[in-house]
Amino acid sequence: MIESAFSEYFGKSSREAYGIALFELAAKDERIVALTSDVPESVRFSKFRDSWPERFFDFGIAEQNMMSAAAGLARSGKLPYVSVYAIFASLRAIEQARTDIAYPGLPVKIIASHSGISLGPGGPTHHSIEDIAVYRSIANMTIAVPADGVETAEIIRASHSLPGPLYVRLSREAEPPVYQSEGIFTFGKSRQVRGGGDITIIACGAPVGRALNAADQLINQGIQVRLIDMATIKPLDKAAIIDAAKQTGLILTVEEHNIIGGLGSAVAEVIAEAGIHAKMLRLGIPDEFTLAAPYQDLIAHYRLDEVGITEAVKALLARYT
Amino acid sequence: MTTKYSLDKLEHLCLDHREHIIRLAQKHEFGIHLGGSLSLTEILISLYFRVAHNDPNNPNWPDRDRIVLSKGHGNVGLLTTLAMRGYFTLDRFVNFNQLENFYSMHADAHVPGVEHSAGSLGHGLSVSIGMALAARLDKKNWRVYCILGDGEIMEGSVWEAFMSAGHFKLNNLIAIIDRNKLTQENYTYNVMDLEPLASKGIAFGWQVFEVNGHNLTDLHTAFAAAQPDKPKMIIAHTLKGRGVPSHEDQIKSHFAHLSPEQAKAALAIITQERARLEKV
Numbered sequence: 001m002i003e004s005a006f007s008e009y010f011g012k013s014s015r016e017a018y019g020i021a022l023f024e025l026a027a028k029d030e031r032i033v034a035l036t037s038d039v040p041e042s043v044r045f046s047k048f049r050d051s052w053p054e055r056f057f058d059f060g061i062a063e064q065n066m067m068s069a070a071a072g073l074a075r076s077g078k079l080p081y082v083s084v085y086a087i088f089a090s091l092r093a094i095e096q097a098r099t100d101i102a103y104p105g106l107p108v109k110i111i112a113s114h115s116g117i118s119l120g121p122g123g124p125t126h127h128s129i130e131d132i133a134v135y136r137s138i139a140n141m142t143i144a145v146p147a148d149g150v151e152t153a154e155i156i157r158a159s160h161s162l163p164g165p166l167y168v169r170l171s172r173e174a175e176p177p178v179y180q181s182e183g184i185f186t187f188g189k190s191r192q193v194r195g196g197g198d199i200t201i202i203a204c205g206a207p208v209g210r211a212l213n214a215a216d217q218l219i220n221q222g223i224q225v226r227l228i229d230m231a232t233i234k235p236l237d238k239a240a241i242i243d244a245a246k247q248t249g250l251i252l253t254v255e256e257h258n259i260i261g262g263l264g265s266a267v268a269e270v271i272a273e274a275g276i277h278a279k280m281l282r283l284g285i286p287d288e289f290t291l292a293a294p295y296q297d298l299i300a301h302y303r304l305d306e307v308g309i310t311e312a313v314k315a316l317l318a319r320y321t
Numbered sequence: 322m323t324t325k326y327s328l329d330k331l332e333h334l335c336l337d338h339r340e341h342i343i344r345l346a347q348k349h350e351f352g353i354h355l356g357g358s359l360s361l362t363e364i365l366i367s368l369y370f371r372v373a374h375n376d377p378n379n380p381n382w383p384d385r386d387r388i389v390l391s392k393g394h395g396n397v398g399l400l401t402t403l404a405m406r407g408y409f410t411l412d413r414f415v416n417f418n419q420l421e422n423f424y425s426m427h428a429d430a431h432v433p434g435v436e437h438s439a440g441s442l443g444h445g446l447s448v449s450i451g452m453a454l455a456a457r458l459d460k461k462n463w464r465v466y467c468i469l470g471d472g473e474i475m476e477g478s479v480w481e482a483f484m485s486a487g488h489f490k491l492n493n494l495i496a497i498i499d500r501n502k503l504t505q506e507n508y509t510y511n512v513m514d515l516e517p518l519a520s521k522g523i524a525f526g527w528q529v530f531e532v533n534g535h536n537l538t539d540l541h542t543a544f545a546a547a548q549p550d551k552p553k554m555i556i557a558h559t560l561k562g563r564g565v566p567s568h569e570d571q572i573k574s575h576f577a578h579l580s581p582e583q584a585k586a587a588l589a590i591i592t593q594e595r596a597r598l599e600k601v
Binding site: 071076 | 488
């Protein structure tokens with residue numbers, strides 16, 4: 001958080017911010033091309049498409065073809081940004097992403113929208129709660145989950161000079177704002193959003209803002225929460241996790257993802273292998289298929305809202321202190 | 322940088338290509354992808370020695386034509402061609418499938434001259450489309466040649482690619498389908514019928530040629546034909562295991578080791594063919 005100018009990305013959803021940030025980037029570098037599968041409006045490519053139609057490619061409803069074609073474009077000197085719903089980027093076209101893009105380490109940026117349960121009524125066919133788990137197990141991949149619009153813009157700017165492939169998961173809905181102004185994003189470096197010594201919340205994506213609001217309330221009850229925005233899932237900021245585990249002893253992870261294979265799993269692996277002692281709770285989507293309902297209702301249902309996060313913090317503290 | 326070898330010279334090179342593969346199949350008891358490499362001989366030799374612009378001394382020359390082997394299991398055929406063309410020496414991959422190198426069962430782009438790693442079927446044509454779009458965007462004249470297996474086109478992703486190449490009117494893309502009519506375990510018409518393939522190609526917006534894939538003149542007529550505002554598809558009718566009497570057009574040719582007798586019979590044919598060419 002830098003205190004200078006108020007960001008133009010403040011309050012915008014990550015996908016909204018992506019459209020603007022990519023447009024700014026593409027204006028400066030004509031190697032950038034944009035690929036989608038029939039959803040240019042949904043992934044906020046319209047301005048890009050209208051400004052540089054020759055650099056914009058809509059492959060129709062054919063994600064596998066699109067993903068491999070991105071590899072071919074990258075092999076020929078282009079910097080492709082591939083955007084489609086996260087469910088299709090992570091499952092329908094995953095072998096293409098793995099074998100054609102990740103194996104050769106090509107500079108293809110897969111910026112997936114509508115991740116998690118953010119397309120609420122879309123239901124399980126359109127919810128993406130496995131994408132982190134899938135991409136995390138693919139070598140050469142970098143994975144980022146911005147907390148809000150401001151951080152999205154930072155990540156998109158940073159993506160330009162990232163030499164290899166990148167997966168970014170964006171939300172359809174506006175995330176609660178976390179950052180007031182823009183800074184420089186470094187892949188692999190987490191950010192401590194607020195300090196505290198009783199318990200650490202490690203979150204990514206929209207849950208960061210909700211956890212921040214919850215933490216601000218919990219202070220009234222005498223609970224000091226440290227909040228870490230783990231915007232890069234891979235490479236993971238192990239040092240920050242170990243420090244938090246050592247210093248607060250209690251770790252709550254929050255993510256809009258299946259609790260298996262996501263941020264919580266990644267954090268647990270670090271703590272287990274570090275040989276340190278910390279108590280943990282993973283808050284996320286339980287290992288079941290999601291329901292179809294308005295987004296805010298789903299967030300409440302899965303206890304991922306401020307109330308749910310507050311309860312989880314108290315439960316952890318009650319259990320172990 | 323085009324070599325533009327004569328068709329007569331290519332005949333000799335094709336025999337050299339087959340001989341090397343046959344000897345490799347005898348040497349490697351584990352077996353090699355024999356059949357699908359021998360069905361590619363004339364296609365690969367034509368592309369690398371006459372049709373495509375390439376430079377073995379500069380494999381990453383930006384203006385080279387791209388040759389993508391989508392049926393990555395034809396890698397022995399590809400590596401043999403690349404070695405003959407001068408990208409590396411033939412002995413470089415005689416001991417292939419070893420830890421210390423990338424000369425292995427499936428095409429790997431760590432090897433000089435290999436444009437894209439392949440082995441999982443149904444990827445190469447889509448990658449080729451990306452390359453062709455990049456060439457068009459940069460207003461470059463280089464072309465993309467993609468070699469597919471016929472069994473491979475059972476993959477749905479290939480039809481996505483057929484559709485988009487037609488839609489984008491990629492007149493710098495040429496797909497060659499090695500129509501040997503055999504998959505790993507059966508004949509294509511038993512597994513999943515592909516016909517009428519040429520009609521399907523036309524319906525997807527391609528210019529389609531059907532040729533004898535072992536006849537260099539036929540192949541060159543198709544390669545040389547003017548390409549209108551659409552991608553070109555060359556359906557090359559071939560025989561899996563071409564030139565090995567014990568394995569030609571047989572299921573067992575897919576992955577095979579040749580006994581000394583089997584190899585000897587195949588090499589005898591090559592000797593006869595060489596003698597025939599000398600007389601002409």
